[in-house]
Amino acid sequence: MIQDFERATTERLLLRAVSANDLEAVFALHSDPATNRFSRAGYMRTLDDARKTLGLWLEDWAREGVGYWLVERLDAPGVVVGLGGVRHKELEGQRVLNLAYRFAPQTWGSGYATEVSRFALALAAKHLPDVPLVAIIHPENTASLRVAERLGMRLDRTIDYDGCPSRLFVTG
Template sequence: MTRHETDRLILRKPDSADGPRLFAIYGDPETHQFNPAGPHADAAVSMAVLGGWLDHWQRHGFGIWAIEEKANPGFVIGFGGLGWAKEAGWGWILNLGYRFSPAAWGKGYATEMGQGAIDYAAERLAADRIHGLVRPHHAKSVRVLHKLGFREVGTLEDTPGEPASLVLERSLR
């Protein structure tokens, strides 16, 4: 299933035409306040990321969605969803991730998309659990994950010289 909907959002498989919007969001320093890797340096980086997402879709049949408001279809406000990630000390995890344009912040879209992803993982993927990795000082994302029923289960030393990321988990059974 390449499309999923929530009350206010359209969650769809991205395509190559989403590259410029991906760069607009991921290239914006404001969206990377808590990401030590920083914003994408140029559109080529965003296209490489998009290529990885499309490869994940090809291999697994699901992945990161392009997110649109139902009230404004055709305009991407963010990207988010589920993906397999191999993390040192944790093995393979089904990871929930998202990033929205600053204009979409504060509207509850991360929580709504996250609940849509949880429902999708439980119903379509028959997953037992999903994880969220978040920088410990990113209070708003930590709060979103807690609202979605995630609980902290550990840390991940994923960026040298930076505090460990929090690993949160949500059981689906």
């Protein structure tokens, strides 16, 4: 595991690797229709769905030493407000780091997605500079599009992502 990725803090947030104890938090974030409005899979309906997703993310950490974080506010320890970071995936036959962020609706507009993503981009540039970093965003998800632009990512092209036209943003 790349130690810098496992547990870190930003100005306002604790970023920690997902753990087997995070099933309820993963389900809470992914079962809310509002937080999944632009998700190609829609919102999670069962804890078993969350268990499968969490299992994939735990495998990422075990195999790659990198994966998505659960995010807590430093002033509210133990309260998960979102998820973010990077994980390896294959896109169009190429190994990439996928940048993702999803936060509870009550935190929207707080800048948390930008804060977490800026930190993730810096760590990826330091530790995994040879792996292309991308963000795949639904074209109607204006808030996520703004985050990618604020981070200095550039729109590369529109791709078909699991049957949904999506905007592919890249770094550099």
